[in-house]
Amino acid sequence: MTMAKKRILLIDDEPSFTRMLRLNLEKTGAYEVREENRGAHGLAAAREFKPDLILLDVIMPDADGGDVAAQIKADKNLKDTPIVFLTAVVTKKEEGMIGGRPFIAKPASVKEVIDCIEKHLAK
Amino acid sequence: MRKPKENLLLDFSLITLVIMIVVATAISALVTAKLNQHVWVLKAYDAAMRPEAPKGTDPFSVPEIRENFRGVLWMTYGAVGGGFVILYISLISVVARNSRTINQQRAALEAANADLRAAYEQLRETQERLVQERMAPILNSAGEGICGLDPQGNITFANPAAATLTGWDVEDLIGKPHHDVLHHTRADGTLYGGDECPIYAALREGAARQVDNEVFWKKDGTSFPVEYISTPMRKEGTIIGAVVTFEDITQRKQAEKALRESEMRFRSVAQSASDAIISADERGLIILWNRGAETIFGYAEKEALGTPLTRLLSERYRSAHKTAMVGKTVELEGLRKHGGEFPLELSLGTWMAEDQLFYTAIIRDITERKQAEMKLKETSAELQALQLQLIQAEKMESVGTLAAGIAHEVKNPLSIVLMGVNYLSDQLPPDDDITRSVLQDMDNAVRKADSVIRGLLDFSAAGALSLNAEDLNFVVQQSLLLVKHETDRSHLRVVKELTENLPAVKLDKGKIEQVLVNIFINAIHAMPGGGTLTVRTYAKRLMEVGHRVGSRKADHFRIGDTVLVTEVDDTGTGIPPDKLTKIFDPFFTTKPTGKGTGLGLAVTSKIVALHGGTIDIRNREEGGARVTIMFKAEGRG
Numbered sequence: 001m002t003m004a005k006k007r008i009l010l011i012d013d014e015p016s017f018t019r020m021l022r023l024n025l026e027k028t029g030a031y032e033v034r035e036e037n038r039g040a041h042g043l044a045a046a047r048e049f050k051p052d053l054i055l056l057d058v059i060m061p062d063a064d065g066g067d068v069a070a071q072i073k074a075d076k077n078l079k080d081t082p083i084v085f086l087t088a089v090v091t092k093k094e095e096g097m098i099g100g101r102p103f104i105a106k107p108a109s110v111k112e113v114i115d116c117i118e119k120h121l122a123k
Numbered sequence: 124m125r126k127p128k129e130n131l132l133l134d135f136s137l138i139t140l141v142i143m144i145v146v147a148t149a150i151s152a153l154v155t156a157k158l159n160q161h162v163w164v165l166k167a168y169d170a171a172m173r174p175e176a177p178k179g180t181d182p183f184s185v186p187e188i189r190e191n192f193r194g195v196l197w198m199t200y201g202a203v204g205g206g207f208v209i210l211y212i213s214l215i216s217v218v219a220r221n222s223r224t225i226n227q228q229r230a231a232l233e234a235a236n237a238d239l240r241a242a243y244e245q246l247r248e249t250q251e252r253l254v255q256e257r258m259a260p261i262l263n264s265a266g267e268g269i270c271g272l273d274p275q276g277n278i279t280f281a282n283p284a285a286a287t288l289t290g291w292d293v294e295d296l297i298g299k300p301h302h303d304v305l306h307h308t309r310a311d312g313t314l315y316g317g318d319e320c321p322i323y324a325a326l327r328e329g330a331a332r333q334v335d336n337e338v339f340w341k342k343d344g345t346s347f348p349v350e351y352i353s354t355p356m357r358k359e360g361t362i363i364g365a366v367v368t369f370e371d372i373t374q375r376k377q378a379e380k381a382l383r384e385s386e387m388r389f390r391s392v393a394q395s396a397s398d399a400i401i402s403a404d405e406r407g408l409i410i411l412w413n414r415g416a417e418t419i420f421g422y423a424e425k426e427a428l429g430t431p432l433t434r435l436l437s438e439r440y441r442s443a444h445k446t447a448m449v450g451k452t453v454e455l456e457g458l459r460k461h462g463g464e465f466p467l468e469l470s471l472g473t474w475m476a477e478d479q480l481f482y483t484a485i486i487r488d489i490t491e492r493k494q495a496e497m498k499l500k501e502t503s504a505e506l507q508a509l510q511l512q513l514i515q516a517e518k519m520e521s522v523g524t525l526a527a528g529i530a531h532e533v534k535n536p537l538s539i540v541l542m543g544v545n546y547l548s549d550q551l552p553p554d555d556d557i558t559r560s561v562l563q564d565m566d567n568a569v570r571k572a573d574s575v576i577r578g579l580l581d582f583s584a585a586g587a588l589s590l591n592a593e594d595l596n597f598v599v600q601q602s603l604l605l606v607k608h609e610t611d612r613s614h615l616r617v618v619k620e621l622t623e624n625l626p627a628v629k630l631d632k633g634k635i636e637q638v639l640v641n642i643f644i645n646a647i648h649a650m651p652g653g654g655t656l657t658v659r660t661y662a663k664r665l666m667e668v669g670h671r672v673g674s675r676k677a678d679h680f681r682i683g684d685t686v687l688v689t690e691v692d693d694t695g696t697g698i699p700p701d702k703l704t705k706i707f708d709p710f711f712t713t714k715p716t717g718k719g720t721g722l723g724l725a726v727t728s729k730i731v732a733l734h735g736g737t738i739d740i741r742n743r744e745e746g747g748a749r750v751t752i753m754f755k756a757e758g759r760g
Contacts, residue, residue, distance in 0.1 A: 014535050020542035027549060059531065088534035107537035107573050109566075110545040 005032040006121055009051035011042040011068060012086060013060040021055070024110040031117075039063030043071040046078050053121055055113075058087040058098065066099065082120040143202075143209060150202050270367045271356075276300050276323050279364065288371050290342035301367065310338045310346065325353035325365045339369060348376045399486035403432040405479060419467075419488045421460030432484065437464050449473055449482075454489065466493045523580070530576045541569045581637075581726045588634065588733055592627040592757050595660055595687050601632075602639035603658065609647050610656060620659040626756040628687050634730045641723045642691050642750050649695030649748065657692040662756060679737050685756040692749045697742040706740055 008031045010018040018035035025031040036045040039060035046054060054072065058065035065085055072078045085103035104116050262269055262282045268289070271280030281296040289296070289305055296304065302317045309315045317323055321332035335350035351369035355362050393400045399416035403409050412427040420427070420435055433441045437456035448471045457467040468487045473480055544565045551558055599621065603610075610617055646656050665684045680686060698706060707728040724740075731738040736754040743749050 014539070016539045017535055017542065020539050020546060024542055024546050024549075027546070088531045106534040107541040107569055109541060 003030075005030060006053065006117075007031075007049060007051040008033045008117065009036060009042075009046055009049050009054045010034065011036045011039060011045065011054065011060075011065075012057035013037055013039060013062075014057075021110075021113065025114070025117075028114065039065065039068055042068040043075065043078075046072050046081065047075065050077070051081060053117055054081055054083045055086050055104070055117075056083050058085050058103075069101070082123065084116055084120055143205070143207070146202065150199055265368075266370070268367075268369045270296070270301060270369075272301050272322070272326065272365045272367060274326055274362060274364055276302060276317065276320075276326060276365075278304070285369070288341075288347070288369070289339060295342075305339045306337070308338075308340060308346075310336075310348070322351065322353040322365065322367055325355045326362060329355045329357070329362050331355065335372065347371045347373050350375075399488075400483065401427075401432065401435075401486065402481055402483045404481055407432045407482070410481070411483075416486070419459075419486065420457065426460075432482070434458070435486075457486070457488070465490045526576075526579045530580055533576055534573065537569050537572055540565065544569065578723070578726065588631040590629045590631055590734075593630040593632050593635075595625055595628050595630070595689065595754070596621045596623075598630060598632055598635050599639060599658055599660060599689065602636045602643065605636065605640050606643040606647065609644065613647050613650065614653045615647060615650060616653075616655045618655055618657040620657065622661040625660060625662050625687055626685065628754045629757050630734060630754065631730075635734070638727045638730050638752070639689075639691075641727045642752075645723065646691055646693035646695065646748075646750075649693050649697075654694035654747070655692075657690075659690040659692070660687065662687050679735060680753070680755060686753045687756050689752045689754075690749055691752075692743060692747060694745075694747040697746060697748050698740065700742070703740065703742075707738075 008025060010021055010033060012018050012035075015035070015037050018037060022033040022035055025033050034045065034049045034051070036042055039057070040062045042054075042056065042063065056065050056069055060068075065087070069083050069085075072081065072083065083101065085098050085101060086106060086108075087098065087103050088106045102116070102120060104113055108116075262280075265282055265284055268285030268287075269280070269282040270278050270285050273279050278296045278299055278301050281291075281293045283293065286293045286296065291304070300317070302315075302320045302323060306320060306322065307315055321334050324330065325332055331352060331354045333350070333352045337349060337351075338346035339349045339351075340346050348371070349369050350372045351367055353365050353367050356364045356366060393411070393413040394415075396413060396415045397418070399419045400411065400413040401409055401416050402411035408429055409427050409432055410429075412422070412424045416427065417423060422430075435457055437458050440455045448469065450472065452468060452470045454466060454468050456464050458464055466489045468489045470485045472483050472485075474483065475481070544562050548559065548562045548566075551562070599619075603617065603619070643656065650656070662685055665680050665682055665686060667682065707724050728738055731752055731754075734754055736752060738753075739751045741749055741751075
């Protein structure tokens with residue numbers, strides 16, 4: 001019996017990044033990945049995709065990562081879905097948006113990202 | 124000169140008398156000689172005639188001799204007596220004649236004397252008349268009032284000026300008591316007794332009096348201030364009156380009053396001035412000293428007057444010639460009575476009075492001003508420093524904003540590149556080492572770029588510190604633990620000389636650990652072949668001005684502060700001297716290309732400065748470098 005792939009939702013305004021990360025994650029065979037490059041559609045994508053973990057960018061042109069995370073956490077079906085921020089963590093503003101929640105600092109290697117995903121999925 | 128007849132007669136009588144005496148003497152001598160001859164003859168005769176008579180028998184015992192001799196004596200007496208009679212008669216005659224002559228001469232002399240007296244009186248009267256005739260125009264023309272007084276004080280003469288000044292006619296004044304008419308009441312309205320009158324005192328005591336503080340009264344009942352001189356007149360030692368000269372001194376009194384008022388105003392102004400107003404004569408001796416001077420210098424007026432102006436100046440300014448300062452305002456150091464020096468501002472001017480040069484100095488104590496200036500300078504320096512800090516902060520904020528923006532925009536592409544490198548690395552055949560090494564270089568480049576961006580962000584990050592009282596030794600120990608892997612790998616000997624019981628210091632522990640780790644890493648990199656890393660801590664009290672130690676607020680430390688010192692020594696190659704001044708500049712590095720970002724010490728320096736501390740790097744004489752960090756101790760010094 002094969003283990004079900006974990007569903008990872010990537011919300012980031014940079015398509016090249018989400019694509020590159022998706023390829024790396026899918027290559028492992030352990031993840032089913034969906035990209036969403038519009039922050040404002042993050043909640044809808046999550047409702048539709050029902051991910052096991054969300055990797056969420058912080059600063060996006062159409063939405064703040066913090067707001068998107070709050071919307072997702074407000075949804076009763078998604079409130080337990082772990083969210084890991086993907087951020088450059090370069091400004092106090094970003095730190096405020098993250099609010100002490102787990103994050104992966106860009107640029108991160110694929111290994112670092114996978115380690116972080118597995119750590120939070122295990123919780 | 125002819126002798127009077129009486130004198131001739133006297134002379135004749137005397138000659139006669141002398142002749143008579145001579146004749147009588149001659150006759151006497153002749154008679155005596157003759158008698159002696161007779162005596163010897165008689166003695167011889169007697170001896171011949173009377174051989175029986177003993178030798179030495181008196182010849183006058185012979186009667187004939189005795190008779191004969193007596194006759195001769197009588198003749199002699201007769202001659203002398205006759206002479207005396209003639210002499211007496213002559214003398215009587217002379218005396219009688221002389222007496223008569225003297226009487227006649229006395230009478231003549233008395234007559235002559237009377238004539239002379241008469242002539243003298245006439246001459247004197249003529250002289251007086253002439254004097255009066257000559258003096259009258261003078262007296263009448265005199266601007267001063269002139270009155271003549273008799274011994275009783277009545278006016279015997281008054282010139283027109285006296286009449287004009289008093290409002291009386293000359294004729295009305297004549298014969299009136301001077302005091303009762305012109306001088307009866309004092310200026311304050313009290314009666315003035317004649318027995319007190321200085322003018323009459325000249326009559327009573329014969330001494331001249333000069334008075335300038337009384338009034339004379341006019342006929343109309345008004346008075347005027349007067350200066351008068353009362354001089355006694357004498358005749359043959361007797362006071363026969365007095366001359367009173369007087370003048371109306373109303374204008375003078377008004378001028379004096381105006382002068383007094385002016386002086387009083389000046390004195391009031393001078394005394395009320397808070398500045399010192401001091402005048403000195405040409406020799407530099409003080410002649411005027413106001414209250415301001417007393418307050419500033421501490422000398423009372425009586426202590427200051429007559430003393431040299433220069434003693435008010437500090438010793439080093441006394442030789443400055445005052446003429447060089449005339450007309451200028453200069454700043455000097457003054458000397459108070461009790462020895463304290465203080466800054467003063469001196470304006471020196473000169474003035475002339477009665478051909479003498481005087482100096483007036485207006486001196487202002489500018490201690491407060493100087494203190495204010497000093498404070499202003501300090502404040503200005505602080506403001507300037509603050510402004511620089513603000514500018515720097517704004518600059519850094521701008522740089523930080525820019526860096527953050529750049530970082531954000533760069534980190535995403537870096538992430539893509541890194542993800543791509545990772546993806547490609549997994550796709551490589553196991554034997555494609557070249558491509559693998561290329562991808563590894565790309566991975567390294569991404570991490571290096573990320574490191575630079577992190578350093579830039581650290582450097583430009585706002586200095587929000589989380590300060591707590593910390594044990595410096597503990598922070599040092601923690602930092603050493605963080606680099607233990609590096610020191611072990613480099614086979615370095617680590618020496619810890621940490622003074623125990625150091626005072627606490629307010630630090631952001633995390634940031635200071637970042638600082639120390641950075642310094643340790645630099646030291647480790649400076650000793651690639653091994654060596655000794657020595658970390659030393661101690662406290663010291665700053666006792667002299669030195670590097671960033673002074674009295675200004677802009678200085679990091681002040682004399683007396685207790686500071687905690689951390690020294691990090693390495694035994695490496697040291698830092699090239701020409702690089703020492705640039706070592707804290709951003710992006711400056713002595714490490715080989717690719718080995719350092721050039722931001723480590725810039726960030727370190729900034730963090731230390733944010734803590735109000737100092738950092739200094741210099742080469743050690745023994746070799747290697749020493750980093751010295753100082754923080755002000757908490758609650759001490």
